Structure formats: structure tokens, C-alpha cells
Amino acid sequence: MSWITEYVRPKIRGLLRRDVPDNLWTTCDSCSQMVLTKELRKAQNVCPHCGHHMRVLVSDRLAWTFDNGEFTRIELPLAPVDPLGFRDQKKYTDRLKDARAKSHLDESLVVAHGTIGGHNAVVGVMAFEFMAGTMGAAFGERFVAAARLAILQKSPLVVFTASGGARMQEGVLSLMQMPRTTVAVQMLRDAGLPYIVVLTNPTTGGVTASFAMLGDVQIGEPNALIGFAGPRVIQDTVREKLPEGFQRSEYLLEHGMLDMVVARKDMPATLARLIGLLTHAPADVTAPPPKPVAAPAAAAE
Structure with a gap:
């Protein structure tokens, strides 16, 4: 086995390979568009493409x-x-x-x-x-x-x-x-x-x-x-x-x-x-916005 096959190729593959999380993208149930899960959570699980309200x-x-x-x-x-x-x-x-x-x-x-x-x-x-x-x-x-x-x-x-x-x-x-x-x-x-x-x-x-x-x-x-x-x-x-x-x-x-x-x-x-x-009580219009929620252990359906 040559040094290229044994040493160089594994190094190149290691550099090119990236671990991608399974839940990085979410598919909209309505329009089937792919949405970054991180961006979807910021939008409170509302699709930015069609406005569909996901569970x-x-x-x-x-x-x-x-x-x-x-x-x-x-x-x-x-x-x-x-x-x-x-x-x-x-x-x-x-x-x-x-x-x-x-x-x-x-x-x-x-x-x-x-x-x-x-x-x-x-x-x-x-x-x-x-x-x-x-x-x-x-x-x-x-x-x-x-x-x-x-x-x-x-x-x-x-x-x-x-x-x-x-x-x-x-x-x-x-x-x-x-x-x-x-x-x-x-x-x-x-x-x-x-x-x-x-x-x-x-x-x-x-x-x-x-x-x-x-x-x-x-x-x-x-x-x-x-x-x-x-x-x-x-x-x-x-x-x-x-x-x-x-x-x-x-x-x-x-x-x-x-x-x-x-x-x-x-x-x-x-x-x-x-x-x-x-x-019969006035609403507090200055109430602070909700805090962002950390990703839960269980994934949404």
C-alpha cells in the first residue's frame, strides 16, 4: 500500500468530511420547503415561506x-x-x-x-x-x-x-x-x-x-x-x-x-x-418579550 493511499487520502477525507446534525433542517408540512431549524425556532415554528404554523x-x-x-x-x-x-x-x-x-x-x-x-x-x-x-x-x-x-x-x-x-x-x-x-x-x-x-x-x-x-x-x-x-x-x-x-x-x-x-x-x-x-383591567403593553427557549431533548414531531 502506498503512502498516498495509507496516509494522504484519509487526511483529505477527514478535512472534507463534516458532521451535520440530523435536525439541522426542517421540512415545512405545507409547502415542503426546507428551513433551517435554528431560524424556524426564532420564528416560533412558523414557516417563513408560506406562513404555515407548525406544531x-x-x-x-x-x-x-x-x-x-x-x-x-x-x-x-x-x-x-x-x-x-x-x-x-x-x-x-x-x-x-x-x-x-x-x-x-x-x-x-x-x-x-x-x-x-x-x-x-x-x-x-x-x-x-x-x-x-x-x-x-x-x-x-x-x-x-x-x-x-x-x-x-x-x-x-x-x-x-x-x-x-x-x-x-x-x-x-x-x-x-x-x-x-x-x-x-x-x-x-x-x-x-x-x-x-x-x-x-x-x-x-x-x-x-x-x-x-x-x-x-x-x-x-x-x-x-x-x-x-x-x-x-x-x-x-x-x-x-x-x-x-x-x-x-x-x-x-x-x-x-x-x-x-x-x-x-x-x-x-x-x-x-x-x-x-x-x-376590566388594563393590559401592560410594556411587558417584556418572551425569552428564547433552549432546544429540548425531545424533538418536535
């Missing part, structure tokens, strides 16, 4: 919503792990373990409190990264806990929805969370406290059929899919071609199911203004 992690959503990115998460109750002993291709308990390991969350709802535009607020964020944000018995426990905390603090409750609906592994117990969350919303109304819902992509199934459509103010992110059944199921059922943009935020705004469609970058200021109007 975000719970930690990012909370940091972008509260003043200066500062908030306090609360300890939330857990329901029985596997009340039905459900098993399909794998045990339900194993699915929960996998979801907790990948998302670093213990359930599909996270609740925190802090200030938005200077106003005290309790915020619940559904985690699509945890079993597609599905709603089970533990979710219902947490939603009620969020409502009780808001009542205790005399603060509005803001809920960001992102869900595939009820969790089939819990059967009828999952469906029972629909009236349970509805009762929690009524508790807020009885206490005279605002309840604001921000519907993000996607919000479907039993979530849409219960607490997601009961807000005093209904806000949608741009082009979010919002509905009970999916458009393909509806089209196959009615055997008619659906209107353009059916079940998207803008279509629902036009037909009276939403009060407004708000871009992600404008959401904190909009929430602050609404809370001020609903609680």
Missing part, C-alpha cells in the same frame, strides 16, 4: 405565552394507569411508558400559572407530542385541577388545544371526560372568571365536542384543522365534495364558530388585551 412543544408554547417566558408549572394528579387492562398490538402501559420517555411528559395536559401582559393567568397546554394529545381520565383530572387553580387565584383560564380526540385505550372512561371538562368550565362561569380557548392544529374528536368549543372567546391559529370527524370521513359520508378550506380556522371564522384568527407572534398581546377587557 410546537409544550415547553415552547408556555415560554412564548407568559411574560418574559417565566411561569410556574403545577403538580397535577394522575389517574389509574390502565383501568381497562387494554391491549392491542402492545399493552397500554407500554404505550404510556414510550410516550413519557419520548416527550418527557407524564400526560397530555400541562398546567402553569404566571402573567400575560401583566395579568395573572392560568394556562393549560395540550401536548400533541404525548399520544397525539388524546384525552383520558388523567386529562380530566388535570383539567378540573386547572379550573380550580384559576378559581383559587381569581384568574382567567387559557387553554391551548391540540388533540386527536378521546383516547381509545380507555374506552368509555375517556368519553366521560367530555361532561367532566364541561362541568369544570361551568365552575369558571359560576365564579365569573374568563375562559379563553386557543385552537391549534389539529383539534378534533371529543375535545372539539366538549371544552374546546365552550370558551368565552374562541381563537384559532391560522389554517388550523378544527372539527369533530376528519374531512375525509365527512366527505365519504355525505358523498359530496367539501368546500375549499373546510374545517380550517379561516372557514370557521367566516361561519361564526371562531371569534378571531391570530398569528402565533401576536398571540400573547391578543390574550393580554382580551384578559384586560374581560376582567
Whole structure:
């Protein structure tokens, strides 16, 4: 073997080779354009090419919503792990373990409190990264806990929805969370406290059929899919071609199911203004912007 093959070629290859991280680029779900992940995070996961609002992690959503990115998460109750002993291709308990390991969350709802535009607020964020944000018995426990905390603090409750609906592994117990969350919303109304819902992509199934459509103010992110059944199921059922943009935020705004469609970058200021109007308190327009969030260990879907 010559010295060129043995020594020079490996040196040249070493100089030319660069380790490129797997998550350096992100492909937009809407326009399929490649975007630098670093730049995408600066834009709050909004595609700079088409304006598509991609899904975000719970930690990012909370940091972008509260003043200066500062908030306090609360300890939330857990329901029985596997009340039905459900098993399909794998045990339900194993699915929960996998979801907790990948998302670093213990359930599909996270609740925190802090200030938005200077106003005290309790915020619940559904985690699509945890079993597609599905709603089970533990979710219902947490939603009620969020409502009780808001009542205790005399603060509005803001809920960001992102869900595939009820969790089939819990059967009828999952469906029972629909009236349970509805009762929690009524508790807020009885206490005279605002309840604001921000519907993000996607919000479907039993979530849409219960607490997601009961807000005093209904806000949608741009082009979010919002509905009970999916458009393909509806089209196959009615055997008619659906209107353009059916079940998207803008279509629902036009037909009276939403009060407004708000871009992600404008959401904190909009929430602050609404809370001020609903609680008769002026918004703090000088509230500091949210701090940038360090990249989490778990990647967004």
C-alpha cells in the first residue's frame, strides 16, 4: 500500500468530511420547503415561506405565552394507569411508558400559572407530542385541577388545544371526560372568571365536542384543522365534495364558530388585551418579550 493511499487520502477525507446534525433542517408540512431549524425556532415554528404554523412543544408554547417566558408549572394528579387492562398490538402501559420517555411528559395536559401582559393567568397546554394529545381520565383530572387553580387565584383560564380526540385505550372512561371538562368550565362561569380557548392544529374528536368549543372567546391559529370527524370521513359520508378550506380556522371564522384568527407572534398581546377587557383591567403593553427557549431533548414531531 502506498503512502498516498495509507496516509494522504484519509487526511483529505477527514478535512472534507463534516458532521451535520440530523435536525439541522426542517421540512415545512405545507409547502415542503426546507428551513433551517435554528431560524424556524426564532420564528416560533412558523414557516417563513408560506406562513404555515407548525406544531410546537409544550415547553415552547408556555415560554412564548407568559411574560418574559417565566411561569410556574403545577403538580397535577394522575389517574389509574390502565383501568381497562387494554391491549392491542402492545399493552397500554407500554404505550404510556414510550410516550413519557419520548416527550418527557407524564400526560397530555400541562398546567402553569404566571402573567400575560401583566395579568395573572392560568394556562393549560395540550401536548400533541404525548399520544397525539388524546384525552383520558388523567386529562380530566388535570383539567378540573386547572379550573380550580384559576378559581383559587381569581384568574382567567387559557387553554391551548391540540388533540386527536378521546383516547381509545380507555374506552368509555375517556368519553366521560367530555361532561367532566364541561362541568369544570361551568365552575369558571359560576365564579365569573374568563375562559379563553386557543385552537391549534389539529383539534378534533371529543375535545372539539366538549371544552374546546365552550370558551368565552374562541381563537384559532391560522389554517388550523378544527372539527369533530376528519374531512375525509365527512366527505365519504355525505358523498359530496367539501368546500375549499373546510374545517380550517379561516372557514370557521367566516361561519361564526371562531371569534378571531391570530398569528402565533401576536398571540400573547391578543390574550393580554382580551384578559384586560374581560376582567376590566388594563393590559401592560410594556411587558417584556418572551425569552428564547433552549432546544429540548425531545424533538418536535
